Amino acid sequence: MLLLFLAYFGGILTILSPCILPVLPFVFARSDQPFRKSGLPLLTGMALTFALVASLATVGGGWAVRANQFGRGAALVLFGIFGLTLLFSSLAERVSRPIVQLGNRLSRTTDDGPSMANSFLLGIGTGLLWAPCAGPILGLILTGAALGGASVHTVFLLLAYAAGAATSLTLALLAGGKVFAAMKSSLGAEEWIRRILGVAVLAGVVAVTFGLDRGILTRLSLSSTANLEQGLLDRFHPQKAETATKDEAIAPSTAMMAGSGAMMAGNQPAMAANNAMMAANQPAMSGNNAMMAAGGAPPAADTVPTGDLSGATAWINSQPLTLAALHGKVVLIDFWTYSCINCLRTLPYIKAWNEKYKDSGLVVIGVHTPEFPFEKDESNVRKAVRDLGVTYPVAMDNDYRIWRSFNNEYWPAHYFIDATGKVRYHHFGEGGYEESENWIRSLLEEANHKPLPGSATQISASGAEAAADSNDVQSPETYVGYHRAEHFASPGGFNQNEPQAYEAPATLKLNEWAFAGQWQDERQIATSLAPASAIVYRFHARDLHLVLGPSKAGKPIRFRVTIDGKAPGADHGMDTDADGYGTVTSDRLYQLIRQQGKVQDRTFRIEFLVPGVQAYSFTFG
Template identity: 30%
Template sequence: MNVSLALIGFVGGVITGLSPCILPVLPVILLSGGAQGARDGGAGRGRRPYLVVAGLVLSFSVFTLVGTVALAALPVPQSVIRWAGLGALVLLGIGLIVPRVERWLEAPFAWIPQRQARAEDGGFVLGLVLGTVYVPCAGPVLAAIAVAGATGRIGADTLVLTGGFALGTGLSLLVFALAGRAVAERVSAFRRHQRAIRIASGVAVLGLAVALTFNLAAVVQRVIPDYTSALSRGIERLTEPAHSSAATAELATCVDDSLYTAPAGPRDCGPAPAFPQVTAWLNTPGGKPVDLSELRGRVVLVDFWTFDCINCRHVIPHLEDWYRTYHDQGLDVVSVHTPEYSFERDIDSVRAAAGRLGVNYPIAVDNDYASWSAWGVLAWPTVFLIDATGTVRYIATGEGGYDATKRVIETLLDQA
């Protein structure tokens, strides 16, 4: 069983490392992890791509598994790791451009003997910092890891899955880093302009920090389709869904089926659950909770999402369009924001992201994963359609299938 989990995690990691969500960090991997690690640049620097990627996957894995639980036990904001990572990126970027700043950053480590580590120019440290801001796409494999870490339910299976995922995503990123190094080693212009490469690497690091701070990366990601969705569907077929016992067997079966392919039309998936233990309600009068029983007679679309998930961003414009088109005909939309990473638990950040993305319908902030568990969700995003009687009739997991979802909305409205 553990071998199968490791293999599933590994393949899921490889696919994630090739997906659009790596685009923000790709210039840094190519330049600072690859081109700057060209072996002609000095003794030992050929190891730099390996060190950058190793640091990234290590810190990402650790913070994904224990970051949320650790922060919850401390009187600090949930976003502290991300902001600390962004600050460290700025310092590292400036250090690559201005040697004096780099020497200042290295000063605390001057006591370390045999400082050949300087040949790698802090590649491992850069990787560690990148891991705090690296936000890969959310498929069922990563969702299982993130939810287990956020809820503190970390068992042997979770560790095996995480290890496989880290190796897989690390392999994909290493390919990019080694490609950048190979180009730098073979093109004489790179060998002659090592200083220019360092400056370009610093600019790339600073650019990443700025893009993440001001959500510029999200704008680019939103317009790029997920070209790995077909591959992701393949790995989803291999996963063994792990539902919370809070979800009914009837609903869990429908969610399982939605991982493979959305049904062609409405089906009976049992009564829609409530939204238990909601941390806060946004976009409702006075923060009033939404009671599905009060919406009987109308069709309700429930969308589980998280604001830094590229796949979720791709779905939101379709939800907005359906809400505008069908609201007067009897369609309501309820958004359930269940965080994937600790910084997504901050309510003000959720509110700001909703404003940027145009999420104007009610939002249930599900920081305790109670609604996620009650509805048996397995991945971000997941869309549920509830008919006028309060029965779940359709579930779509992931991107795509928009025409089918639209047809079911129209069918349920006609029936209502």
């Protein structure tokens, strides 16, 4: 109910957003007509279209964005005709071409007053222009839908937001109608008022066409609703406070942990600065180490809910499991996704604990919750599980139902559940392995009523699973899709969702990156469109990884990488050779660089020899 109120109030505030200003003349142009037959149908069409476009965006991704762009174009043509008929009524009467007749019919009234159908159609056009104006509250609604899938609840939230926008417009429309009526009765100036409105409508069309509604107006505006909306969200929907251990430093400008990182669930526009990475390592029971060392039973944790496994979309290595059926077992839930470098670096420990303690009553369950679309493909996940040597049960959580049941926000995240079914400890991110194993041993001793022999597990990992060189990581995870991209340095910025010939600057600052050649950059993904297309990155880390996929047809993509313009030699990664060559054969994380000597600022370049590669994000270690 609280979120419904916030959505409604956020919709009311939207009218103050700078990008709404060019749309208002479309509404005021009908303010002198009866509200029931003109204003109400217009607002209804606008609200329904606004909610429909936003709903499509939650399930249709880039397709919905492109569809709305076509709709905006059609709406601009419609309102251009509408503005001309307001400005030159004689022109509308003389010209008989169908498209102008349509504009004339939409702008004129019948003998019985305005047409409700025409007003409703104008409302649809207004909604298509209004929909892209979204603040943090709408961002939160769309984020929830993207993570959890479209639902009845999401539709109601979107309708509440649209209803709020319609409410503010209703007040403006009623007030505007009274003003225009007074002016007409006192001055008899109906014709020039009509022409002023026509000029205003055409000015709005020009502003929306050339992006002034979201560009110059935003920069010149003296009032913005974003801060007010964000304040409401922070007050009523606070984010969980995260605590870093003494060994973890948070880079203030990147929100990326220098060493033991936890990747936060992305696509959260409600969060300040849209950070996709959050340093996190949260041992909830500070001070419990002494108790465990003394052999005491660990206390219960009542800050984390015990989740539900019933939302899995598929199971790998097991039949479907439930926590109720595992009563009496100690359960470790590991939220991961196979292209997440932080998750990959925790896997050696998870696999070792499974082998070491499964005969003592430990059940490890990997919950694979995807970040990128290709991670929802069951065949991709099954291959990754096989290639990574994961033998314990894995639940595919494509709909984020298990994720939400634990109120989880991170990859990787580990939840330790005792034999009675309660979450007793949780840990986010890499690191803390000794303490986590102590919890496993203590919970097993508590369940079995006897001590466990042995000592802490020693791990020696290789490849991408090897621990990061945390002292030398100064580069953050960097997304290639424009939605969460930062520090992009190609001149002119992104041409969102459209093909573009990009150039890379001659020099880059640390953590800046750029495209070279032909690319199409979309919300989560960039696709190379011509041979020799490249990505350049100035980084500081021992390891450089890039999440890549082959062409949409599945064709392998050959590439070559260089460091400071030279072949990597001994500094090549597990997916490249000494000359820098490699091949993208499947959707996954590729280790391209592992420096053997001193770590310093280096310029990385990857050039794709044939078009079609799909690039997602850089990570470092």
